[in-house]
């Protein structure tokens with residue numbers, strides 16, 4: 280059958296599966312003239328590499344599904360008491376040692392068997408994911424699926440030092456060119472911590488949204504400074520100035536290559552709070568570094584983590600754990616280009632107000648709900664995040680923005696419920712120029728009336744950007 284049935288034979292599988300401590304098993308082998316196998320080493324057809332290396336026909340995909348290999352592996356792993364099974368070249372030295380010393384303890388055998396079944400499960404998950412893609416017409420929610428994870432590193436600790444932690448890479452086919460923090464390269468610095476991964480991910484995803492040279496500063500997964508400028512040095516200074524206290528110890532992300540000048544600025548910039556303290560960051564993330572830029576950024580200190588990342592992919596399946604289960608959703612890929620900003624107030628926004636509103640809207644998407652962002656001239660002036668009510672988030676954003684909020688744009692990640700004295704009124708009283716919000720509240724009209732009273736332009740986006 281064109282080689283489809285080579286090892287699927289009783290002479291082979293009998294020799295692997297026969298229990299050496301069972302007289303009748305050995306007798307049966309003898310009767311059929313079958314010998315025993317002590318070691319099974321298998322390299323499976325490279326299905327993963329084949330189906331991820333560009334276009335491959337459905338027929339070629341099918342032919343690359345290994346059947347004999349996994350069958351050998353499973354048989355040997357089941358009978359690991361008598362047969363050593365090796366699927367990973369890293370285990371060749373220990374195997375060699377066994378072959379020389381002719382002894383392998385039960386723990387070593389069980390470890391090989393564990394690895395064998397894990398290897399086959401991961402292989403099958405790729406085959407199954409591929410077949411789902413071929414058969415589901417684009418449905419990203421299979422009724423069941425297996426996520427192939429492999430450990431990238433153990434971590435010193437988790438969110439807190441009393442929690443053990445590790446970092447796993449996801450080998451799902453859909454993520455093969457997905458980029459993002461999980462596949463970033465660390466040029467320099469201390470080992471990444473659990474919280475570092477979360478923060479770097481938030482910073483990288485946010486900065487990747489912007490087309491113009493942009494700097495995003497993240498603290499505890501929230502962007503606390505964002506600025507876009509043709510001159511990225513200026514973008515960096517503005518992003519830090521938005522909230523220098525929070526930026527201290529934060530993560531700084533750029534969507535442009537970091538060169539010598541920018542690296543010097545990152546290293547030398549003094550905190551705008553006192554003009555003296557040199558800013559300190561946990562991580563710098565960028566799509567690339569010039570040789571000199573990297574050298575300057577490394578400096579004398581060994582601590583600053585320097586990551587080089589590729590743009591995170593779109594159309595991702597986003598998974599999140601709850602106790603006893605996982606929630607799955609499409610990633611939030613909407614950009615301002617996908618959104619119609621409809622004027623709801625009597626006064627339409629000026630071009631620059633509309634541009635401010637779009638910038639604020641991009642930022643607010645990355646802030647934890649309830650989220651409010653105040654922005655002007657492609658620069659975040661203040662943000663309020665994670666408050667259980669919108670009014671508090673708004674007050675925090677205004678407090679951070681200060682006087683600069685006058686005439687600026689405010690984005691709210693969800694509609695204003697307009698209960699009690701509402702946030703809209705407070706924003707208008709504070710001199711905001713434009714408000715962008717999804718709309719959809721039963722009391723949208725109150726928000727419109729309020730904006731008309733103050734001459735504020737109000738934009739409805741029709742979509743919201745909750746981030747829990």
Ligand SMILES: NC(=O)c1ncn([C@@H]2O[C@H](COP(=O)(O)O)[C@@H](O)[C@H]2O)c1NC=O
Pocket residue numbers: 437438439472473474475478498499527528529530561
């Ligand atoms: N005591 C604190 O408030 C505090 N200690 C550490 N952090 C921040 O937590 C993050 C690092 O976490 P870890 O220490 O788990 O690697 C950094 O962003 C660091 O600046 C803190 N949070 C700062 O806002």
